[in-house]
Structure formats: C-alpha cells, structure tokens
Amino acid sequence: MLTVSTLRVKEQDRTVPTSRTKRPSYHHGDLTNALTVAATSLARTGGPEAVVLREAARQVGVSATAAYRHFASHGELIHAVKEHSQAELAARMEAALAALAPEPDPVRDALGRLRAIGVAYIRFALAEPGLFRTAFCRAEAPDGYHMDIGSVRSYQLLSETLDRMAACGALHPSRRPYAEVAAWSVVHGLSLLLLDGPLAALPEPDREQAIERSMGAVIEGLSRP
Secondary structure (H helix, E strand, C coil), X not given: CCCHHHHHHHHHCCCCCECCECCCCCCCCHHHHHHHHHHHHHHHHHCHHHCCHHHHHHHHCCCHHHHHCCCCCHXXXXXXXXXXXXXXXXXXXXXXXXXXXXXXXXXXXXHHHHHHHHHHHHHHHHHCHHHHHHHCCCCCCCCCCCCCHHHCHHHXXXXXXXXXXXXXXXXXXXXXXXXXXXXXXXHHHHHHHHHHCHHHHCCHHHHHHHHHHHHHHHHHHHHCC
C-alpha cells in the first residue's frame, strides 16, 4: 500500500518534461489512496472538522486541482475517511477476538466474545477519538450511495457474536431481534460519555469500572432467560 510519504517522494522525484521526456503521472487510484490516507491522518488528530481536501492535497504534494479530479466534493472525501475509520474500528474488534483463549464451554465462549468486542469498541473510541468521531459523523453521501448497515464490518461482528450466543443457548430466541441495537447503544453511548460527556473527567480506575459494569449489564440483560 502506498503511503503519503512515499507518494510525496514520487511527486518530488518527477522529472522536468522535455520534448523527449514525458511527465510521469500517478496510476489511476494511487492519488485517490494517498489523499484518503492524508485525510485520515487529519481526522486522527482533529476529527471530521479537520478533513479538508486542500490540506490533504498539500500533504501529498499535489495541487488542489489534481485532488478535485479524484474527489469532486468534501462529502466524497469524508465518506472515504469514514470508511477507513470504520475499518480501523473493526480491525480492533477482530484483534480482540483473535486474542481470546478458546473456552471449552460454548456459552462462556460466546459471552466472552461479546465482552471482548464491546470493550474493544470503547477502547478504540478512547484511543482514537478523532477517528471514532469521524467514523460516525454526519456527512453528505456521494451520489448513488446507499447506506447498508449490514455491510459495516463492526456491525457484522456484533451480529455474528449474537447469532453465536443464540445458537449455543446463551441468548434466548425471543431476545435475539434487535439485540444489536441494545448492545450497540450501550457501548456507543458509554464511549461518547467518556469522550465528550460528564464521564470524561473520571479517573482511570473509575473509568475502568464504568466499562466493566456497562459490559456486565449488556451481557446480563441479553443472556437472562
């Protein structure tokens, strides 16, 4: 994958065109990726408000005119950064699942997986507030784009975990419908409270207790007969 720095070097290394020399150009898609990487870096440090196409172009080392050939509007760029941010969130959740030691008891295993992805979600929000805010910011969608929540990887991981709970008896079938909404609401709400709400001033031990108690409430509420 090309990074902002490697593309900047390529831009600087371009030769001056002559009658016998063609000016090199980006392969189609390379500049799109570089601008997205640069814009994601802006979001990481400053949230969605920091995502500006001209600044991303400046960091890559190309003109704003060149950048606008790849992103016709701010909405298109912020949408690309949202997808990158969502992918990073999902990667943290998948890493948490991969780190789990398998439980011989399928019920305990399923509940442990629910706890793991919930905690990973909250810890991503606390570690990467700029990307977290960008992942869920309201922005103009590109023309022809239709949001399908079922295609969002973080949602898929939650849904797969709840299906696993239902299959092994950890979640009663009557509680399966809309269980994603209940679980997601708790972890997302707590994330926002810890980031921007009255819980932001909690000392570290109290913050850990808040995370633990919240996840406990989700698990108990869903697994109760």
